[in-house]
Amino acid sequence: xxxxxxxxxxxxxxxxxxxxxxxxxxxxxxxxxxxxxxxxxxxxxxxxxxxxxxxxxxxxxxxxxxxxxxxxxxxxxxxxxxxxxxxxxxxxxxxxxxxxxxxxxxxxxxxxxxxxxxxxxxxxxxxxxxxxxxxxxxxxxxxxxxxxxxxxxxxxxxxxxxxxxxxxxxxxxxxxxxxxxxxxxxxxxxxxxxxxxxxxxxxxxxxxxxxxxxxxxxxxxxxxxxxxxxxxxxxxxxxxxxxxxxxxxxxxxxxxxxxxxxxxxxxxxxxxxxxxxxxxxxxxxxxxxxxxxxxxxxxxxxxxxxxxxxxxxxxxxxxxxxxxxxxxxxxxxxxx
Amino acid sequence: xxxxxxxxxxxxxxxxxxxxxxxxxxxxxxxxxxxxxxxxxxxxxxxxxxxxxxxxxxxxxxxxxxxxxxxxxxxxxxxxxxxxxxxxxxxxxxxxxxxxxxxxxxxxxxxxxxxxxxxxxxxxxxxxxxxxxxxxxxxxxxxxxxxxxxxxxxxxxxxxxxxxxxxxxxxxxxxxxxxxxxxxxxxxxxxxxxxxxxxxxxxxxxxxxxxxxxxxxxxxxxxxxxxxxxxxxxxxxxxxxxxxxxxxxxxxxxxxxxxxxxxxxxxxxxxxxxxx
Numbered sequence: 001x002x003x004x005x006x007x008x009x010x011x012x013x014x015x016x017x018x019x020x021x022x023x024x025x026x027x028x029x030x031x032x033x034x035x036x037x038x039x040x041x042x043x044x045x046x047x048x049x050x051x052x053x054x055x056x057x058x059x060x061x062x063x064x065x066x067x068x069x070x071x072x073x074x075x076x077x078x079x080x081x082x083x084x085x086x087x088x089x090x091x092x093x094x095x096x097x098x099x100x101x102x103x104x105x106x107x108x109x110x111x112x113x114x115x116x117x118x119x120x121x122x123x124x125x126x127x128x129x130x131x132x133x134x135x136x137x138x139x140x141x142x143x144x145x146x147x148x149x150x151x152x153x154x155x156x157x158x159x160x161x162x163x164x165x166x167x168x169x170x171x172x173x174x175x176x177x178x179x180x181x182x183x184x185x186x187x188x189x190x191x192x193x194x195x196x197x198x199x200x201x202x203x204x205x206x207x208x209x210x211x212x213x214x215x216x217x218x219x220x221x222x223x224x225x226x227x228x229x230x231x232x233x234x235x236x237x238x239x240x241x242x243x244x245x246x247x248x249x250x251x252x253x254x255x256x257x258x259x260x261x262x263x264x265x266x267x268x269x270x271x272x273x274x275x276x277x278x279x280x281x282x283x284x285x286x287x288x289x290x291x292x293x294x295x296x297x298x299x300x301x302x303x304x305x306x307x308x309x310x311x312x313x314x315x316x317x318x319x320x321x322x323x324x325x326x327x328x329x330x331x332x333x334x335x336x
Numbered sequence: 337x338x339x340x341x342x343x344x345x346x347x348x349x350x351x352x353x354x355x356x357x358x359x360x361x362x363x364x365x366x367x368x369x370x371x372x373x374x375x376x377x378x379x380x381x382x383x384x385x386x387x388x389x390x391x392x393x394x395x396x397x398x399x400x401x402x403x404x405x406x407x408x409x410x411x412x413x414x415x416x417x418x419x420x421x422x423x424x425x426x427x428x429x430x431x432x433x434x435x436x437x438x439x440x441x442x443x444x445x446x447x448x449x450x451x452x453x454x455x456x457x458x459x460x461x462x463x464x465x466x467x468x469x470x471x472x473x474x475x476x477x478x479x480x481x482x483x484x485x486x487x488x489x490x491x492x493x494x495x496x497x498x499x500x501x502x503x504x505x506x507x508x509x510x511x512x513x514x515x516x517x518x519x520x521x522x523x524x525x526x527x528x529x530x531x532x533x534x535x536x537x538x539x540x541x542x543x544x545x546x547x548x549x550x551x552x553x554x555x556x557x558x559x560x561x562x563x564x565x566x567x568x569x570x571x572x573x574x575x576x577x578x579x580x581x582x583x584x585x586x587x588x589x590x591x592x593x594x595x596x597x598x599x600x601x602x603x604x605x606x607x608x609x610x611x612x
Binding site: 019156158159161168271273274277278292297304308319 | 345443444446447448449450451452453454455456458459460462463465537540541544545548549550551563567572573580584587588591592594595596599
């Protein structure tokens with residue numbers, strides 16, 4: 001058990017803190033390394049959009065900028081106060097919804113993103129691996145070749161483009177699904193079947209986009225993995241010993257090929273999150289992506305910084321969770 | 337069964353890419369300025385002489401598209417070549433040196449890999465809003481686009497390092513650079529080309545994302561900004577399908593072309609490796 005702690009758990013935790021540190025440090029430093037002076041840029045952009053706000057409000061914003069970018073005092077003082085803010089989950093007020101705090105907006109929008117992202121990431125992983133595994137076991141069958149053609153043609157399409165195509169056909173042309181939003185206009189969320197169906201109907205197309213494009217990637221990798229595992233001795237002996245084919249596939253082949261895919265899942269979470277953000281914009285789904293879109297359109301830099309910081313925290317925590325689940329699935333890690 | 341599929345993919349991919357290259361080159365003969373508005377009658381459906389119609393900005397969609405492909409390809413090529421340098425250096429050093437250097441390089445690579453990169457791109461692009469030239473955008477994408485490929489190259493170098501010919505060269509006293517260029521490079525080349533193409537795919541998709549968020553120089557036509565204007569001007573609701581479908585179709589053809597060539601190269605690369 002000690003060995004497990006030392007060789008598995010501790011390195012994961014170190015990696016977690018390293019990623020959080022690296023990401024948030026990038027958020028802090030990247031804007032400062034640019035040739036443009038961020039404050040002047042943002043205040044300039046903001047004054048174009050922010051007509052109608054009184055001078056005092058603008059001053060508060062500029063002050064928050066200065067503090068967030070830490071342009072008062074030396075850079076290590078600024079860096080220190082940046083971290084203190086993060087720990088207090090305080091990113092200052094949002095500008096376009098002044099004076100709502102950025103943290104409050106994030107708490108309102110993040111659950112929507114997590115809902116479509118987590119569901120579709122998990123389903124894509126599960127279905128992609130199972131279908132890919134079976135297709136890899138029977139590579140010559142006609143349905144397996146058809147799946148190949150489909151997956152190869154779909155895989156390189158960008159999330160935005162694929163989402164747009166689904167939107168055009170299923171929402172504009174055939175009107176099977178709503179054009180956008182998270183729930184129907186004027187409907188409030190209640191614990192009822194009607195409300196649940198409404199939410200599912202609105203999240204169906206964004207989820208389908210993520211499910212298909214992520215799933216196709218897992219399908220490919222799993223297929224290659226299974227083609228390797230299939231040739232191993234234990235599979236050949238099982239088959240020779242008369243174990244039923246479906247039992248061989250599920251218990252011998254899939255179980256062994258799935259494990260590297262769990263590690264792959266941890267590495268892919270950042271991409272799934274980015275993808276979810278892009279897809280939300282296509283469907284104007286009320287998650288972090290749409291919030292980001294508005295923040296950029298209104299030059300709300302406080303909000304952009306807040307979204308970046310919270311996204312990094314969310315993604316690295318999810319990666320850590322997957323890493324912690326892994327030993328439950330792979331006994332070799334537990335009893336080393 | 338791979339070898340049966342491989343031929344048609346490579347051929348089809350090369351065909352797609354060449355056709356788009358011809359389109360991109362046509363932009364040099366365009367009768368219109370790609371940046372100016374109101375050069376032709378607005379919102380015309382496809383017909384002669386505007387074979388892909390015109391948009392609400394008063395531009396010919398076909399000629400605008402030739403510029404868009406050219407610019408998107410330029411961005412992707414810059415991003416792919418610059419990120420190749422980073423990926424090669426990190427991959428070779430980590431794979432060849434091994435040990436602590438390898439572990440440090442890989443935790444940095446994995447660290448960047450698990451970050452939601454879109455947020456980093458947005459962060460930079462929102463400060464540089466509207467000022468990013470094509471090359472600036474290329475370099476920005478290169479800066480975040482190398483980790484996957486550094487990992488791939490490292491894995492390959494790691495396996496090459498264990499082969500007999502590498503050990504022979506080390507024992508016969510060859511320097512590190514001689515081994516890297518003389519022994520590793522020829523084996524890495526097919527893989528390297530395939531990572532270039534994959535990276536171009538990633539760069540083109542990321543460009544579209546940034547454009548749709550309104551973070552590019554929107555007056556410069558790219559596949560992303562074409563789509564941005566079409567969506568922004570409600571081409572979907574107004575039924576100007578030619579305006580939306582042109583960039584969508586071109587993006588898909590371009591990316592499928594890149595992907596097919598990449599798969600083809602990778603598979604032919606394995607073939608030569610395994611024959612040796």
